[in-house]
Amino acid sequence: MSDATAPDGSVLAADGTPLKRSLARSLRLQKTRALLLVAPLLIFVLVSFIIPIGAMLFRSVENSQVADTLPLTVAALQDWSPEAGTLPEEPVYAAFVTDMIAAVEAKEHTKLGTRLNYEQTGMSSLFRKSGRRIKRLDTESGAPLKDQLIAVDKKWGDVETWATIKTHSVRYTNGYFLNAIDMQRTPEGAAVQPEDKRILLKLFGRTLWMSLAITCSCILLGYPIAWLLANLPARKANLLLILVLLPFWTSLLVRTSAWKVLLQQQGVINDILVWLGMLSDDGRLIMINNQTGTIIAMTHILLPFMILPMYSVMQTIAPSYLRAAKSMGATNWTAFWRVYFPQSVPGIGAGSILVFILAIGYYITPEIVGGTKGVFISNRIAYHISSSLNWGLAAALGAILLAVVLILYWAYDKIVGIDNVKLG
Amino acid sequence: MADGSLSDAFVEFERVQKSYDGETLVVKDLNLAMPKGEFLTMLGPSGSGKTTCLMMLAGFETATHGDIRLGGVSINNIPPHKRGIGMVFQNYALFPHMTIAENLSFPLEVRKMGKSEREDKVKHALDMVEMGAFGGRRPSQLSGGQQQRVALARALVFEPELVLMDEPLGALDKQLREKMQFEITDLAHRLGITVVYVTHDQTEALTMSDRVAVFDDGRIQQLAPPDTLYEEPENSFVAQFIGENNTLEGVIKEIRGGTCLVQLDDGDLIDAKPVNVTAVGERTRVSIRPERVEFNKDRLSPDAHLLKATVKEFIYMGDIFRTRLSVAGNDDFIIKTRNAPDQVRLKPGQEIEIGWLAEDCRALDA
Known part of the structure; x- marks a missing residue:
């Protein structure tokens, strides 16, 4: 029996249709059914994950507040350049007053003030004040609005004010990202922030450094436990596994607060050390509200995420490997280091990725035990989201964090290989 | 040993x-x-x-x-x-x-x-x-x-x-x-x-x-x-574990020289070689390899004791024939015969008589 072949060389099915099309048709129903089965999850992921991330990335560059609220002013400012050091001409002031009246009608002027206040302090109150008085200005008589406006607030006679408005009138800005790395958008282009405002880069550095320290201490503490779990008899291993998982059943807040009780200067650990005579009463250790506190508490909280992947990898390493190594003349240490350890590296890799990525975005624990010296970039993001309401900057910080994680992930893939990661 | x-x-x-x-x-x-x-x-x-x-x-x-x-x-x-x-x-x-x-x-x-x-x-x-x-x-x-x-x-x-x-x-x-x-x-x-x-x-x-x-x-x-x-x-244990093996249980009737007489539980007598049995009256389990069982009387000594057997199943395995018999209450008595041109192919239900050389049948511990 020979297969039917079309003139162009493709194989035909029994009824003469090309085999490929025939195959696709026969699989279509299956594929549709499979797609329907995963549809709820797919939609959930899309709505709760992809769309918010997309929205965040968009918000980190989106900047239509100025252009939308002051369209005429922005157009009039086109020809003006702050470099000359002179104030804009009358038409700009006239356009601004028209825009402002419309904005006050729509109650948009305070939002605009808040937006511009991120860039230059005092803008918020300036817009509030001007908003209250804008309708009292004499727009009929033809008296110069420039003077009238400067009379309302002398800041309108300041080149700086108009420069800020012009600089941030673009619809898509790199301003938030510049702010996120301690720079600012100026009429002359990007510039470094003044000394006293540079904190974010330091925070990024600290977040990375501390996450790394937490990951390392998790590896050091977790490896022996994972080894025990994988090598103890089943009954004891199960008990130990429950002890490892126990923290998962306790509220995160409770665990973090417990560390506060333990670590503070009048806390349990210091009291015991003083009682044992190892510390003098005025030499109590400061272990909380600093980096030490954050590292200790977060290592404890993230430890299960390190132990579990390590354990699942170690479980698959047959004891016969170690025996084989020893039968060939390797000492216990050589057998461990040359044979067991390399096989457990995928577990370390998986655990490290999990712990590092969780740590880098951690918020609650550093907030509670970190004081000012032990906080992470995520605490700053939270501040901008809930207190300063500078969502654009928060989004830019989040986007940078996301990029850092992706870059590290990529680097890890290049160095260790993501195929070497086993989560179970 | x-x-x-x-x-x-x-x-x-x-x-x-x-x-x-x-x-x-x-x-x-x-x-x-x-x-x-x-x-x-x-x-x-x-x-x-x-x-x-x-x-x-x-x-x-x-x-x-x-x-x-x-x-x-x-x-x-x-x-x-x-x-x-x-x-x-x-x-x-x-x-x-x-x-x-x-x-x-x-x-x-x-x-x-x-x-x-x-x-x-x-x-x-x-x-x-x-x-x-x-x-x-x-x-x-x-x-x-x-x-x-x-x-x-x-x-x-x-x-x-x-x-x-x-x-x-x-x-x-x-x-x-x-x-x-x-x-x-x-x-x-x-x-x-x-x-x-x-x-x-x-x-x-x-x-x-x-x-x-x-x-x-x-x-x-x-x-x-x-x-x-x-x-x-x-x-x-060794007889059972190594190779295929038929066992029958009985009591030692008589030991003389290299052979002994075993009375099976249903009364039949068979010849065997005493291995780790020593006394008359002792219970024993005799063991015989399937390929050492003979049903062609011409090949057995005239004074050998014979047992009646009923053919239960005949399995053709290519190089050999494997026949399951019912012997002295044991329904899993297997015999193996070589597939030669003159070999008899037994049929289920057939009544035959089987025997063996005394030294092929070992009387072991019960």
Whole structure:
């Protein structure tokens, strides 16, 4: 029996249709059914994950507040350049007053003030004040609005004010990202922030450094436990596994607060050390509200995420490997280091990725035990989201964090290989 | 026979016992002596203690009591890595993160051997198992049979005098297993190494070994060369375990010279050879191999006792015919006949008479 072949060389099915099309048709129903089965999850992921991330990335560059609220002013400012050091001409002031009246009608002027206040302090109150008085200005008589406006607030006679408005009138800005790395958008282009405002880069550095320290201490503490779990008899291993998982059943807040009780200067650990005579009463250790506190508490909280992947990898390493190594003349240490350890590296890799990525975005624990010296970039993001309401900057910080994680992930893939990661 | 002490013993177990929980003995009073160059197989059902014995010899388990000697020196307190014993594991235990050449190089590296010497030995060992072209591959890229060869080469590369093999062919298919059986014995004899081989496959044990130790219940039931083991089992366990076997139960009626008369439970009398029965009136279990049963009266001595049998089933197996009979209340009495042109093919329901030579029928413990 020979297969039917079309003139162009493709194989035909029994009824003469090309085999490929025939195959696709026969699989279509299956594929549709499979797609329907995963549809709820797919939609959930899309709505709760992809769309918010997309929205965040968009918000980190989106900047239509100025252009939308002051369209005429922005157009009039086109020809003006702050470099000359002179104030804009009358038409700009006239356009601004028209825009402002419309904005006050729509109650948009305070939002605009808040937006511009991120860039230059005092803008918020300036817009509030001007908003209250804008309708009292004499727009009929033809008296110069420039003077009238400067009379309302002398800041309108300041080149700086108009420069800020012009600089941030673009619809898509790199301003938030510049702010996120301690720079600012100026009429002359990007510039470094003044000394006293540079904190974010330091925070990024600290977040990375501390996450790394937490990951390392998790590896050091977790490896022996994972080894025990994988090598103890089943009954004891199960008990130990429950002890490892126990923290998962306790509220995160409770665990973090417990560390506060333990670590503070009048806390349990210091009291015991003083009682044992190892510390003098005025030499109590400061272990909380600093980096030490954050590292200790977060290592404890993230430890299960390190132990579990390590354990699942170690479980698959047959004891016969170690025996084989020893039968060939390797000492216990050589057998461990040359044979067991390399096989457990995928577990370390998986655990490290999990712990590092969780740590880098951690918020609650550093907030509670970190004081000012032990906080992470995520605490700053939270501040901008809930207190300063500078969502654009928060989004830019989040986007940078996301990029850092992706870059590290990529680097890890290049160095260790993501195929070497086993989560179970 | 079971204690087999030899003056020139290379491997010796003396009164070795092993218990894991302090309540039951896994190995009960093991005595075994092997000369240099012997291929000895430990054969037994799972849980019979054979693997435990191997692990004690390798040093991964400690003997609860007794002495294990290698080359005359007690090794009870020598850690495994100093014993210099090569070992092939059931699942090969090839290190997955190393190439084949690195795997073989490992035992030489831990012995601090120079690089060029290492490379020579690795190459030589791989050539020996015809795997010379695979040095750069990873174990996962090899087939089961190839991994088996590499495991063998790795156990031999540091030239141990004693090699232990723990069911090394268990994971291979039948054809490959038979090929490897031959290759392993050939290699062992060529290199003159002493081998302790553990298996639960009796064919493997019979075809490969110089001597076989049949384990059951923590003891060596019989230690003998394969032919002796098959033809002259010393007790019912060995007779049952090695090869196919028919058993009938009865009482000793009479012992005279090399033969005895056994009265089966339904009253019939048969001839047998007393093996471990001593007194008249003792209960016995007689054992006879299916291929030694004869139903052609011309081939039996005229005064032989015969038994009536009913044919239950006839199975054509190509080279032989296998016929199931009902004899003296036993419905699973098997006879095997060679497929020859003049061979009779029995039919179910047929009534026949069967008999055998007295020395083929062994009266064993009940």
